Amino acid sequence: MATRIRPSSKRCAVIGGSGFLGRHLVEKLLDKGYTVSVFDIRQSYELPGVTFHQGDLCDKQSLLTALHGVSLVFHCASPAPASDDKALFQRVNIQGTQAVLQACTEVGVQKVVLTSSASVVFEGTDIKDGREDLPYAKKPIDYYTQTKIEQEKLVLKACDKEKGLLTVAIRPHGIFGPRDPQLVPILVDTARRGKMKFIIGDGSNLVDFTFVDNVVHGHILAAESLRPESPICGKAYHITNDEPVRFWDFMSDILVGLGYAAPRYHLPYTLVYGLSLLLWLLSLLLSPLVAFKPTFTPMRVALAGTHHFYSCSRAKQDMGYKPVVSLKDGIRRTVESYPHLRHGA
Numbered sequence: 173m174a175t176r177i178r179p180s181s182k183r184c185a186v187i188g189g190s191g192f193l194g195r196h197l198v199e200k201l202l203d204k205g206y207t208v209s210v211f212d213i214r215q216s217y218e219l220p221g222v223t224f225h226q227g228d229l230c231d232k233q234s235l236l237t238a239l240h241g242v243s244l245v246f247h248c249a250s251p252a253p254a255s256d257d258k259a260l261f262q263r264v265n266i267q268g269t270q271a272v273l274q275a276c277t278e279v280g281v282q283k284v285v286l287t288s289s290a291s292v293v294f295e296g297t298d299i300k301d302g303r304e305d306l307p308y309a310k311k312p313i314d315y316y317t318q319t320k321i322e323q324e325k326l327v328l329k330a331c332d333k334e335k336g337l338l339t340v341a342i343r344p345h346g347i348f349g350p351r352d353p354q355l356v357p358i359l360v361d362t363a364r365r366g367k368m369k370f371i372i373g374d375g376s377n378l379v380d381f382t383f384v385d386n387v388v389h390g391h392i393l394a395a396e397s398l399r400p401e402s403p404i405c406g407k408a409y410h411i412t413n414d415e416p417v418r419f420w421d422f423m424s425d426i427l428v429g430l431g432y433a434a435p436r437y438h439l440p441y442t443l444v445y446g447l448s449l450l451l452w453l454l455s456l457l458l459s460p461l462v463a464f465k466p467t468f469t470p471m472r473v474a475l476a477g478t479h480h481f482y483s484c485s486r487a488k489q490d491m492g493y494k495p496v497v498s499l500k501d502g503i504r505r506t507v508e509s510y511p512h513l514r515h516g517a
């Protein structure tokens with residue numbers, strides 16, 4: 173059992189603070205006068221005022237050292253969805269989150285803000301203006317989503333006013349912005365390989381893409397609203413840009429902004445989804461012999477060809493949430509931040 177020291181309310185830790193969202197969160201917390209410890213499996217930068225603790229969050233002992241004296245923990249670490257590694261997702265998102273919660277209890281952390289995902293309710297079919305009371309996906313679309321569901325349940329169940337641990341889950345969707353290692357780089361790579369010519373379906377499906385600053389704003393609002401009498405304790409909150417956009421318009425804006433052609437030709441959704449399933453099965457069967465990762469995974473095709481946008485009215489009502497950056501400005505700032513990914517660069 174670790175010795176407790178009196179935690180300061182402006183002393184926080186960001187687990188996963190070296191990642192895309194985590195680093196933006198750390199920068200905003202510093203601006204707001206917090207003292208920040210980062211716990212991550214890797215250290216990707218250095219910043220005055222930030223103490224780094226490198227370690228695996230499944231190792232409770234390393235966590236205990238990093239969380240000493242901290243009153244507020246943001247947990248935004250996860251393996252990347254593209255890894256599709258069942259054992260890794262189970263170990264980090266489920267066992268690791270249990271270790272985080274145990275460590276928080278042992279050192280006397282008072283608040284935990286989890287980065288969950290709006291995908292926890294997504295089964296590959298349309299969701300329009302989905303609210304937080306939608307049931308968790310019964311057939312999650314991949315191992316990432318399956319373990320994000322278990323993770324969210326664990327964190328919300330751990331909320332215990334008597335024991336002095338308050339928890340809340342933020343469910344963002346399609347985070348984008350400067351330094352994102354996923355959305356823009358994968359999109360550009362697909363375009364450079366000549367595979368971004370097609371629109372999956374009729375192109376009218378609406379989706380949420382959320383600028384990273386809005387996701388950060390939602391996390392900090394949640395942390396600052398989390399008090400024993402607050403309605404947010406033990407609940408999940410969608411945080412979006414509140415501007416659903418056609419999936420293919422968003423992709424085209426980014427592509428055209430970076431100098432690539434927008435996709436033009438339509439392919440039927442069911443055909444592409446069926447092909448992506450076949451390819452995925454083939455990649456599994458052949459994995460002992462050759463390692464190949466299809467670009468158009470069933471998850472990506474489902475995300476690209478269905479409506480899935482979420483209401484953030486619960487966050488507006490309970491914590492006064494309002495996006496701080498519009499979609500248009502978010503796209504502009506994102507495009508400007510990737511000069512090295514421009515066509516011809």
Ligand SMILES: NC(=O)C1=CN([C@@H]2O[C@H](COP(=O)(O)OP(=O)(O)OC[C@H]3O[C@@H](n4cnc5c(N)ncnc54)[C@H](OP(=O)(O)O)[C@@H]3O)[C@@H](O)[C@H]2O)C=CC1
Nearest residue numbers: 188190191192193212213228229248249250287289346347
């Ligand atoms: N990006 C998106 O569109 C969305 C993301 N989310 C959630 O937001 C959170 C942050 O995502 P994002 O910033 O995009 O992801 P990143 O991969 O950029 O950041 C996650 C960080 O966690 C680290 N990490 C992974 N495993 C461990 C471990 N065992 N111990 C300690 N650190 C670890 C990663 O290191 P390494 O890179 O070496 O693995 C990385 O630095 C995640 O929980 C994700 O599920 C939710 C909705 C949408």
Ligand SMILES: CC(C)=CCC[C@@H](C)[C@H]1CC[C@H]2C3=C(CC[C@]12C)[C@@]1(C)CCC(=O)C[C@@H]1CC3
Nearest residue numbers: 253289291346354355358359362467472475476
């Ligand atoms: C069809 C195609 C190849 C598009 C390229 C862009 C995609 C890589 C992104 C479009 C929607 C994104 C998204 C996520 C990852 C990147 C995309 C598939 C998440 C799966 C990341 C983790 C989550 O929790 C949900 C996200 C939904 C949207």
